[in-house]
Amino acid sequence: MAWSNIYFIGIGGIGMSAIARYYKFKGYSVGGYDRTPSELTRELEKEGIAVHYEDDIKYIPTRVEDTLVVYTPAIPETLSELRYVKENGYRVIKRSRMLGEIASGQKCLAVAGTHGKTTTSTLVAHILTESGEGCTAFLGGISKNYGTNVLMSENEVVVAEADEFDRSFLQLNPDIAAITAMDADHLDIYGDLAHVQEAFRQFASQVKDTLILKYGLPVSGKDTSAKILSYHYDDKAADFHAENMQIDGLGHFIYDLHHPGGVISGIRVGTLGRVNVENSVAAAAICLCHGVAPEAIRKAIGTFQGAQRRLDEHVNTASLTYIDDYAHHPAELATAISSIREIFPGRKLTGIFQPHLYTRTRDFAPEFAQALSGLDKVILLDIYPAREEPIPGVSSEIIFKDITAPEKILLTKEELMPYLEKEPVDVLVTFGAGNIDRFIEPIKQMLLAR
Numbered sequence: 001m002a003w004s005n006i007y008f009i010g011i012g013g014i015g016m017s018a019i020a021r022y023y024k025f026k027g028y029s030v031g032g033y034d035r036t037p038s039e040l041t042r043e044l045e046k047e048g049i050a051v052h053y054e055d056d057i058k059y060i061p062t063r064v065e066d067t068l069v070v071y072t073p074a075i076p077e078t079l080s081e082l083r084y085v086k087e088n089g090y091r092v093i094k095r096s097r098m099l100g101e102i103a104s105g106q107k108c109l110a111v112a113g114t115h116g117k118t119t120t121s122t123l124v125a126h127i128l129t130e131s132g133e134g135c136t137a138f139l140g141g142i143s144k145n146y147g148t149n150v151l152m153s154e155n156e157v158v159v160a161e162a163d164e165f166d167r168s169f170l171q172l173n174p175d176i177a178a179i180t181a182m183d184a185d186h187l188d189i190y191g192d193l194a195h196v197q198e199a200f201r202q203f204a205s206q207v208k209d210t211l212i213l214k215y216g217l218p219v220s221g222k223d224t225s226a227k228i229l230s231y232h233y234d235d236k237a238a239d240f241h242a243e244n245m246q247i248d249g250l251g252h253f254i255y256d257l258h259h260p261g262g263v264i265s266g267i268r269v270g271t272l273g274r275v276n277v278e279n280s281v282a283a284a285a286i287c288l289c290h291g292v293a294p295e296a297i298r299k300a301i302g303t304f305q306g307a308q309r310r311l312d313e314h315v316n317t318a319s320l321t322y323i324d325d326y327a328h329h330p331a332e333l334a335t336a337i338s339s340i341r342e343i344f345p346g347r348k349l350t351g352i353f354q355p356h357l358y359t360r361t362r363d364f365a366p367e368f369a370q371a372l373s374g375l376d377k378v379i380l381l382d383i384y385p386a387r388e389e390p391i392p393g394v395s396s397e398i399i400f401k402d403i404t405a406p407e408k409i410l411l412t413k414e415e416l417m418p419y420l421e422k423e424p425v426d427v428l429v430t431f432g433a434g435n436i437d438r439f440i441e442p443i444k445q446m447l448l449a450r
Contacts, residue, residue, distance in 0.1 A: 008032030100171030113180030384434025
C-alpha cells in the first residue's frame with residue numbers, strides 16, 4: 001500500500017475501530033473523527049491513535065497523495081470532512097472495501113447473517129487462537145477473552161464478520177463462510193425480504209470452498225459453486241448438530257457435537273443460553289472444515305467468554321441478575337428472551353428496550369411488540385436515531401400500544417435511572433444497539449449496592 005496516513009471518518013464504530021487498530025499495528029499513521037467520545041474511542045487514544053470529535057477539516061492530513069480516507073456509510077454525506085476529502089482528490093473508500101482488500105490474498109473465514117454473526121465469528125477467532133494456530137480477526141463486538149475487537153497474527157488466516165448492512169459483505173470472497181440467518185432487516189436499504197435474501201445468495205456465490213448454512217435457509221447448489229454443509233441446534237438432519245444436551249447448575253449447556261467426521265463429546269459452552277449452543281455448533285463447523293483438531297475445539301468452546309453485549313452477565317446471584325444484550329431486531333429479541341427464560345425459569349423477567357432507527361421501528365413495530373410481550377415487565381425507551389432523521393408518526397408509542405406483557409411503562413432515557421432506583425428487580429435485561437450501553441455500569445453499580 002502506497003499510503004503512509006490512513007484517516008477514518010467514523011473511527012469509533014465497532015468495524016472501523018478494528019481496521020484502525022490493524023493499520024496502527026502495521027505501522028501506519030492512523031487518526032480520525034467520530035461524533036462522540038466512547039469507551040472504544042478512549043481505547044484508541046490510549047493506543048496512540050489521534051481521535052477528534054468536531055467536524056473540522058483542519059484535522060485531515062494535508063498530503064493528499066500519502067493519505068487514504070476510509071469512511072462508514074453510517075456517516076451522513078453532509079459531513080464537512082467527508083465532503084472535503086471527496087472534493088479534493090483524496091482516495092476515499094468505504095470500510096467494507098478496506099476489509100475486502102485486507103482479506104484478499106489470505107485465507108478468509110467469514111460469518112454472515114442477520115443475527116448470530118458477532119458471537120460466532122468471535123468464537124471462531126478464539127478457537128483458532130486457543131488452538132495455537134492464531135488468526136487476524138475483525139470482529140463486530142469486543143471479545144471478552146481478549147478485550148478488543150481485533151486480533152493480530154503473522155499467519156495468513158483472516159476471520160471476518162461479514163456485515164449485510166449497505167451490502168458490505170459483498171466485498172468479501174471467503175474460502176469458508178457460514179450464514180446464520182436471513183431475516184428481513186435493513187429494509188431502508190433492501191426494501192423487502194426478497195432483496196435481503198438475494199444479497200445473501202450473492203454472498204454465497206462468492207464463497208470459494210465451503211459454505212455452512214443454518215439448516216433450512218433458502219440457499220442451494222444453484223446459488224454457489226462451494227460445497228454446502230448445514231448446521232442446526234438439534235435437528236439431526238443437519239450435517240452439524242448437538243445431541244444429549246444438559247444444563248449444569250450455573251445455566252451452561254453441555255452437549256455432544258455430531259459432525260460428518262464423527263462426534264465431539266462433552267462440550268461445555270462457556271456462554272449462557274440455547275442460542276449460544278447453536279452459535280458454537282456453527283463456529284465448530286467452520287473450524288472443523290478449516291482443519292482444527294476436535295479436542296482443541298472442545299476446549300476452546302469451554303473457555304469462551306463471549307462478546308460484550310451478547311447475553312452479557314453483569315450480576316448473577318440466586319436473587320438478583322442483570323444481563324445486557326445487543327438485540328435490536330424482533331427475531332433477536334425473541335431468541336434472547338426465550339434463552340433467558342430457559343436459564344432462569346420461574347423468575348420475574350424485566351426488560352429495558354431502546355429501539356434503534358426510525359425505519360426499523362416503523363417496519364417491525366408489530367413484531368417488536370410481540371417479542372417484548374414475552375417479558376413479565378417492559379420498560380420501553382425513546383428511539384435511538386443513529387444516522388436517521390425523525391419520521392412523522394414514528395415513535396416508541398407504535399410498539400408500546402401493542403405490547404401485552406403483564407406490566408409495561410414508557411420512559412425517556414433521563415427518567416430511567418430514577419425509576420429503577422425505586423423498583424424491585426429479579427432478572428433485569430437491557431436490550432438495544434443504540435446508546436443504551438451507557439447505562440450498563442450505572443445499573444450494575446446500583447444493583448450491586450443493593
